[in-house]
Amino acid sequence: MRNIKPELGGFFQRDRSWHPPAFAPGYKSTVVRSPQRAPIAFSHTLSEITGPVFGHSMLGELDNDLTVNFARPGESAIGPRIIVYGKVLDENARPVPNVLVEFWQANAGGRYRHKKDGYLAPLDPNFGGCGRTVTDEDGNYWFRTVQPGAYPWPNGINDWRPAHIHFSIFGHGFVQRLITQMYFEGDPMIWRCPIVRTIPDKRAIETLIAKLDMESTVPMDARAYKFDIVLRGRRQTMFENKLEGN
Numbered sequence: 001m002r003n004i005k006p007e008l009g010g011f012f013q014r015d016r017s018w019h020p021p022a023f024a025p026g027y028k029s030t031v032v033r034s035p036q037r038a039p040i041a042f043s044h045t046l047s048e049i050t051g052p053v054f055g056h057s058m059l060g061e062l063d064n065d066l067t068v069n070f071a072r073p074g075e076s077a078i079g080p081r082i083i084v085y086g087k088v089l090d091e092n093a094r095p096v097p098n099v100l101v102e103f104w105q106a107n108a109g110g111r112y113r114h115k116k117d118g119y120l121a122p123l124d125p126n127f128g129g130c131g132r133t134v135t136d137e138d139g140n141y142w143f144r145t146v147q148p149g150a151y152p153w154p155n156g157i158n159d160w161r162p163a164h165i166h167f168s169i170f171g172h173g174f175v176q177r178l179i180t181q182m183y184f185e186g187d188p189m190i191w192r193c194p195i196v197r198t199i200p201d202k203r204a205i206e207t208l209i210a211k212l213d214m215e216s217t218v219p220m221d222a223r224a225y226k227f228d229i230v231l232r233g234r235r236q237t238m239f240e241n242k243l244e245g246n
Contacts, residue, residue, distance in 0.1 A: 160189060
């Protein structure tokens, strides 16, 4: 056994200038979705803290490989193969182990496997578009997939979403959930996206952009992108569903 110095320090106050306003007319959905009154933060109750919870045994062997987890035997998804990896960190840059990380995305043509997706790009019969993994004791996660395509959406006359992957990060229970999106370094579509443009600080946008890491590629197989997720603090990763406070 050893003595560990207790953690001391103030509360990590959320910097609201870092986050987009709830009402942003350029992103038309916010016109009807934004609250009409001041937000109120509520503490979690005992039932929310203690359950429901997920079990590690629920994860399948191929859950973190989107190139084959929906494919027919001997086949794989179509598109540029990539590996996405990174760490889940707390406000003091310490790794957070045993975090359930879910991810979902469009296929390489920019189409989701969803009955309400009206984009004309074809579906890939070998790509389901979703998966999950759990961080290890050092907060690491990784998964294999294909790089998604950009797609049009009915926000403006000619608005397109840049290529992106959705992330869902869970704490001990399913009600402790944070949602964000990851974009790709060098994509000029990022800066044209009406959703991205609601974020007032360029540095905040940059926390959502995964960096190309050619040192971690698998030769003749897949490129690699690094995307760390910071759960709290003044410079946390941008989360879509966490606008009410820290």
